[in-house]
Amino acid sequence: MPVPRCSGPCGGVRPAALRRPRTGGAVCRSCFCNAFEAEVLSTLQTGRLLPPGAVVAVGASGGKDSTVLAHVLRALDARHGLALDLHLVAVDEGIGGYRDAALAAVRRQAGRWRLPLTVVAYADLFGGWTMDEVARRAAQEPGRARACCTFCGVLRRRALEEGAQRVGATHIVTGHNADDMAETVLMNFLRGDSGRLARGGTLGSPGEGGALPRCRPLQFASQKEIVLYAHFQELDYFSEECVYAPEAFRGHVRDLLKALEAARPSVVLDLVHSAERLALAPAARPPPPGACTRCGALSSRSLCQACALLDGLNRGRPRLAIGKGRKGLGEEGEKQSCTSKDSSGGPSRAGAIQAF
Numbered sequence: 001m002p003v004p005r006c007s008g009p010c011g012g013v014r015p016a017a018l019r020r021p022r023t024g025g026a027v028c029r030s031c032f033c034n035a036f037e038a039e040v041l042s043t044l045q046t047g048r049l050l051p052p053g054a055v056v057a058v059g060a061s062g063g064k065d066s067t068v069l070a071h072v073l074r075a076l077d078a079r080h081g082l083a084l085d086l087h088l089v090a091v092d093e094g095i096g097g098y099r100d101a102a103l104a105a106v107r108r109q110a111g112r113w114r115l116p117l118t119v120v121a122y123a124d125l126f127g128g129w130t131m132d133e134v135a136r137r138a139a140q141e142p143g144r145a146r147a148c149c150t151f152c153g154v155l156r157r158r159a160l161e162e163g164a165q166r167v168g169a170t171h172i173v174t175g176h177n178a179d180d181m182a183e184t185v186l187m188n189f190l191r192g193d194s195g196r197l198a199r200g201g202t203l204g205s206p207g208e209g210g211a212l213p214r215c216r217p218l219q220f221a222s223q224k225e226i227v228l229y230a231h232f233q234e235l236d237y238f239s240e241e242c243v244y245a246p247e248a249f250r251g252h253v254r255d256l257l258k259a260l261e262a263a264r265p266s267v268v269l270d271l272v273h274s275a276e277r278l279a280l281a282p283a284a285r286p287p288p289p290g291a292c293t294r295c296g297a298l299s300s301r302s303l304c305q306a307c308a309l310l311d312g313l314n315r316g317r318p319r320l321a322i323g324k325g326r327k328g329l330g331e332e333g334e335k336q337s338c339t340s341k342d343s344s345g346g347p348s349r350a351g352a353i354q355a356f
């Protein structure tokens, strides 16, 4: 079959290199990358996510999403004069055989892009607890092993905030993509978590209670397109799965979403957009949050999630922190790590590419 010409803005000067998952159009590499970047710019501008002069902490995991995010922000900053001061902030959760290799990728990126890098470690921030220690402790509690992602996600959120504050950031950005967001919407539905469901549709959080504003500029970019973009830009990233990922409920939700996507390709973006339009009925709204009595972070209980988890761990009773009755501490409240990498339907990187 002859390779079609590009149907993008180049006007067919070049042969098409792929069929865009998002639109189905046959486009060349250059038109695809330009369109991808323009869509991220539109997300930034429409949501007024990063004002000129913003000091931006990019949550850098070394994975494809945050790698693409940092690369695109650099490119947009240079091309459109966004006046962003970009910093990479990486969290070392202390996951042997996983995070060390991912951090090595982040260090290479920081060197190549000449971006300042700050690494914050759970062990330093949380009284010696590493994720491996937490997992060992959780494994002693029947049925608790799969709660690792809950612990990790809650603590990572806190650690990223700490790292960002250290570099004087005014904003935090993370690489959550449309697939991540759709999974989260579905998970919240399945758990009946209406509060999170109503909050989850926004492009980020405004930064209440002293916390920095957070946003997700790749929220409307599909995983497939992110993998394609990384491939065409020849980005160096880490694509192994977290050792604790197989335990996570999110994996089942992801499988369900893949099955739905096969029947209805627009299902991922449909879910993301439907979440944007959800609002809680006044009677269902939780009371306004106050401050954690221990660390001062915004919290709807006397102890915030991170302090409650650490409290439970330090008392040798992790069940206290994550058991039933503590609504809001469901597994992987937001999209946290512990993901199957490149679950775009095929093997990592080029394996997911629909190239001609």
Ligand SMILES: Nc1ncnc2c1ncn2[C@@H]1O[C@H](COP(=O)(O)OP(=O)(O)OP(=O)(O)O)[C@@H](O)[C@H]1O
Pocket (backbone or CB within 6 Å): 058, 059, 060, 061, 062, 063, 064, 065, 066, 067, 089, 090, 091, 092, 093, 156, 160, 173, 174, 175, 176, 177, 180, 335, 336, 337, 338, 339, 341
């Ligand atoms: N260890 C970490 N240090 C800093 N930021 C992190 C870390 N882990 C996750 N993040 C941030 O949270 C986002 C979502 O992470 P998660 O691992 O859940 O998803 P992912 O789809 O695998 O993303 P990525 O491909 O960037 O690893 C990442 O894109 C990144 O911005």
